[in-house]
Amino acid sequence: MISDRRPDLSIEARAIPVSMVKPLCWKAVGRPREVSERRCRGFVLVTALLLVLILTLLAVGGVSLFGAQVRTAANVASQEIAFQAAEAALQQAQTNLLSGAYPLSLFARNSGGLYETVPTSPPVWTTVSWTSTSAVIPVTALTGLPSGVQGAYLIELMPPVVVRGGTLTTPSNVYRITAEGTQATGGAPVILQSVVIQ
Numbered sequence: 001m002i003s004d005r006r007p008d009l010s011i012e013a014r015a016i017p018v019s020m021v022k023p024l025c026w027k028a029v030g031r032p033r034e035v036s037e038r039r040c041r042g043f044v045l046v047t048a049l050l051l052v053l054i055l056t057l058l059a060v061g062g063v064s065l066f067g068a069q070v071r072t073a074a075n076v077a078s079q080e081i082a083f084q085a086a087e088a089a090l091q092q093a094q095t096n097l098l099s100g101a102y103p104l105s106l107f108a109r110n111s112g113g114l115y116e117t118v119p120t121s122p123p124v125w126t127t128v129s130w131t132s133t134s135a136v137i138p139v140t141a142l143t144g145l146p147s148g149v150q151g152a153y154l155i156e157l158m159p160p161v162v163v164r165g166g167t168l169t170t171p172s173n174v175y176r177i178t179a180e181g182t183q184a185t186g187g188a189p190v191i192l193q194s195v196v197i198q
Contacts, residue, residue, distance in 0.1 A: 078187055079183070081146060081149055082183040083181060084181065085149045086191065087179070090194055092140075092153070094177060094194065097175055097196055102155060112134060113137035113154040113155065114155055119159070123176075124156050125176075125191070136154045136180075137152060146184055148183075150181070151181045153179040154178055155175050156175065160173055173198050174195060177193065179191070
């Protein structure tokens with residue numbers, strides 16, 4: 001026989017005295033167990049300290065990453081300035097060479113920034129002292145660049161060549177121009193080269 005009585009599903013709200021509430025802490029297996037309130041406070045303290053330590057490490061890592069990015073940006077800007085100085089030196093050398101400021105007789109001295117190449121020797125620009133004004137030609141005007149930025153160049157007279165449409169009796173002179181730009185901070189120099197056939 002089936003009973004018509006339904007189970008009582010109503011929940012009575014009643015206050016539980018605080019003295020009856022026992023703290024629960026979780027075991028490693030995940031089931032709660034009753035422990036002393038003092039022991040739970042220790043667990044919370046350790047957890048809070050670990051969270052503070054993790055947040056501190058993240059903050060320190062973020063600050064050092066930001067510092068590295070600032071240094072990288074400063075190095076890139078400084079390198080760009082050195083590149084502009086080398087480009088200005090290269091342009092000044094090309095202008096002076098094409099205007100006839102350096103006749104062929106000056107290259108025979110092999111000093112003062114004008115050199116004749118010897119095919120069996122290393123290129124002059126690899127062995128010359130770029131800080132010596134008697135070995136290179138310093139750029140006189142670097143407009144638009146910060147003070148302390150320097151540029152210099154040297155020109156090497158290469159063996160003559162016959163250009164297309166030319167004759168063997170009138171070969172063209174070949175010049176290799178090497179320009180260097182240095183940063184005001186003394187970082188790595190920028191070296192640019194061009195070849196002029198005249």
